[in-house]
Amino acid sequence: MFELLGITPQGLVAQLLVGLINGSFYAILSLGLAIIFGLLNIINFSHGAQYTMGAFVAWIGLTQISQWLGFPGLTMNYWFALILVPLIMAGFGLILERTMLRRLYHLDHLYGLLLTFGLALIIEGLFRDWYGISGESYPAPELLQGAIPLEAIGIILPKYRIWVVVISMLVCFSTWFVIERTKLGAYLRAGTENPKLLQAFGVNVPLMISLAYAYGVGLAGFAGVLAAPIFQVNPLMGSNLIIIVFAVVVIGGMGSIMGAILTGLGLGLIEGLTKVFYPEASSVVIFVIMAIVLLLRPAGLFGREK
Amino acid sequence: MNKSTKLLYGILLLIAVLLPLQDFIYLVFAMKVLCFALFACAFNLLLGFTGLLSFGHAAFFGSAAYITAYFCKEMGASPEIGILLGVLGSAVLGLLIGALAIRRQGIYFAMVTLALSQMIYFLAVQLPYTGGEDGIQGVPRGALFGLIDLSNDVHMYYFVLAVFVFGFAIIMRTVYSPFGQILKAIRENEPRAISLGYDVDRFKLICFVISATLSGLAGSTKSLVFQLATLTDVHWHMSGEVVLMTLLGGMGTIFGPVVGAGIVVSLQNYLANIGSWSTIATGFIFVICVLAFRRGVVGEISAFFKIKH
Numbered sequence: 001m002f003e004l005l006g007i008t009p010q011g012l013v014a015q016l017l018v019g020l021i022n023g024s025f026y027a028i029l030s031l032g033l034a035i036i037f038g039l040l041n042i043i044n045f046s047h048g049a050q051y052t053m054g055a056f057v058a059w060i061g062l063t064q065i066s067q068w069l070g071f072p073g074l075t076m077n078y079w080f081a082l083i084l085v086p087l088i089m090a091g092f093g094l095i096l097e098r099t100m101l102r103r104l105y106h107l108d109h110l111y112g113l114l115l116t117f118g119l120a121l122i123i124e125g126l127f128r129d130w131y132g133i134s135g136e137s138y139p140a141p142e143l144l145q146g147a148i149p150l151e152a153i154g155i156i157l158p159k160y161r162i163w164v165v166v167i168s169m170l171v172c173f174s175t176w177f178v179i180e181r182t183k184l185g186a187y188l189r190a191g192t193e194n195p196k197l198l199q200a201f202g203v204n205v206p207l208m209i210s211l212a213y214a215y216g217v218g219l220a221g222f223a224g225v226l227a228a229p230i231f232q233v234n235p236l237m238g239s240n241l242i243i244i245v246f247a248v249v250v251i252g253g254m255g256s257i258m259g260a261i262l263t264g265l266g267l268g269l270i271e272g273l274t275k276v277f278y279p280e281a282s283s284v285v286i287f288v289i290m291a292i293v294l295l296l297r298p299a300g301l302f303g304r305e306k
Numbered sequence: 307m308n309k310s311t312k313l314l315y316g317i318l319l320l321i322a323v324l325l326p327l328q329d330f331i332y333l334v335f336a337m338k339v340l341c342f343a344l345f346a347c348a349f350n351l352l353l354g355f356t357g358l359l360s361f362g363h364a365a366f367f368g369s370a371a372y373i374t375a376y377f378c379k380e381m382g383a384s385p386e387i388g389i390l391l392g393v394l395g396s397a398v399l400g401l402l403i404g405a406l407a408i409r410r411q412g413i414y415f416a417m418v419t420l421a422l423s424q425m426i427y428f429l430a431v432q433l434p435y436t437g438g439e440d441g442i443q444g445v446p447r448g449a450l451f452g453l454i455d456l457s458n459d460v461h462m463y464y465f466v467l468a469v470f471v472f473g474f475a476i477i478m479r480t481v482y483s484p485f486g487q488i489l490k491a492i493r494e495n496e497p498r499a500i501s502l503g504y505d506v507d508r509f510k511l512i513c514f515v516i517s518a519t520l521s522g523l524a525g526s527t528k529s530l531v532f533q534l535a536t537l538t539d540v541h542w543h544m545s546g547e548v549v550l551m552t553l554l555g556g557m558g559t560i561f562g563p564v565v566g567a568g569i570v571v572s573l574q575n576y577l578a579n580i581g582s583w584s585t586i587a588t589g590f591i592f593v594i595c596v597l598a599f600r601r602g603v604v605g606e607i608s609a610f611f612k613i614k615h
Binding site: 037043100103104107109110111113114115117118119120121122123124125126128129244246247249280283284286287290291294295298 | 409432542546582586589590
């Protein structure tokens with residue numbers, strides 16, 4: 001087997017796959033942030049905490065809920081979780097928007113950031129208080145356990161990881177399709193552009209804003225369920241991720257849905273490659289790219305200067 | 307500043323000077339409050355008086371703490387040299403991060419500073435000089451100018467008080483200067499400030515560097531008070547805390563951040579032993595402040611007495 005700079009192709013493919021998975025999470029989360037930002041003009045700092053919460057709700061559904069309710073047979077398996085958790089999280093988002101965020105629309109955008117930051121601290125703190133920071137494991141569903149060996153190049157592809165990449169791409173691109181190619185999406189884009197005018201046409205803009213926030217939070221919850229079998233379900237899983245996602249959003253600019261998806265995936269891959277060639281820099285490479293992008297193209301790769 | 311405000315500051319300073327004469331308040335606690343108060347005041351210069359929300363001020367606070375701790379412990383530098391180097395380090399870092407961050411506005415500015423400070427955090431985890439998870443512990447306080455032994459808490463307290471008064475005076479001078487007026491103009495209406503011919507980016511950058519430098523002064527002093535520099539100092543929680551102190555005390559008021567720092571530090575001391583409740587309480591205060599208490603303690607009091615800043 002040939003080697004390049006002391007790097008085996010197996011190692012390269014393995015890291016690329018890890019990069020692709022991280023990239024999928026970056027893509028889903030930055031997509032949610034972009035949708036929320038588009039309509040609410042708020043950066044949802046609690047996005048990471050909501051992702052954590054999604055993972056925890058899935059884990060609680062699988063292992064705890066039967067004890068709580070006293071029905072031993074009642075558990076929410078992975079497939080139900082994949083549908084139910086995003087709905088639960090969307091409901092949670094709807095409540096937050098209706099009770100708190102709504103009061104801030106007439107104020108400086110920074111207050112939205114500060115409020116959601118406070119919410120993130122509360123969510124993270126509560127889960128840390130209840131379950132500690134050691135992390136809980138969540139088994140992958142039976143159907144997706146094991147791996148597919150690719151003997152020609154001597155690589156084993158874990159099934160679950162392939163599934164994560166496929167399903168998250170599917171969700172991202174169908175979201176893109178809905179926003180860019182359907183009538184509902186046209187309303188949404190119009191609301192981003194000029195909410196007052198849209199409301200004058202008789203569209204219920206406040207409702208649309210609530211639903212956009214709920215959808216963004218639902219996406220975060222969905223990412224949380226997907227992440228649960230890969231990473232340990234841990235109260236800090238979201239806060240570690242969200243700052244990187246912020247950098248991704250700055251690099252891509254929040255003007256374009258496709259931009260958010262592609263930047264997320266691309267940066268995941270770059271991060272994976274860095275792990276192969278220069279592991280020491282892998283934790284900072286995205287921030288370095290962000291600095292370079294800020295110097296060369298301050299509005300971001302896909303962004304528009306306001 | 308009117309006469310009654312001057313009188314109030316005089317009384318507060320007198321109380322601070324007489325503080326070592328009693329034993330209800332531990333001096334180490336008072337020093338912690340003073341360090342964080344200076345940090346919050348420096349941060350407020352940026353948020354309250356220029357309207358820039360930096361979410362990465364822990365980078366300046368923490369890296370100055372690390373530099374001072376490193377030079378005082380490993381190189382045997384005296385405390386004044388250690389602090390000077392820490393402050394210089396944070397000033398240079400402030401220039402670099404500031405120059406990048408001011409290229410974006412509003413929410414993006416906050417995200418850029420947060421991301422860049424996270425980079426500093428990762429560097430602090432990985433670099434060989436910082437001691438990784440342990441941080442730098444057992445930093446000697448040394449003797450100030452080779453004369454005053456700082457290992458004595460009373461001496462250290464007066465030194466910290468002097469540092470605080472010095473930093474606070476710089477901030478006041480800045481706010482009430484013509485330069486400070488331009489900063490306020492930028493906060494109120496940036497396009498108009500540009501149209502009046504001001505090089506807004508330059509003013510923002512200078513303000514950012516002053517704020518970063520004074521945050522570094524607070525961090526350096528803190529590392530001598532507690533004789534350690536750890537990852538907590540550069541973590542984004544720290545950046546969030548300083549935002550909270552400023553918000554709670556009163557954004558854009560001179561003295562608000564001091565009050566905010568006092569409240570937040572006391573609260574943390576009180577809640578430190580009950581697991582993650584300190585984090586949860588911090589989060590709740592954030593939510594309450596944003597929803598119902600946006601002027602902060604000092605802002606509400608001034609509004610009640612109709613004091614103009």
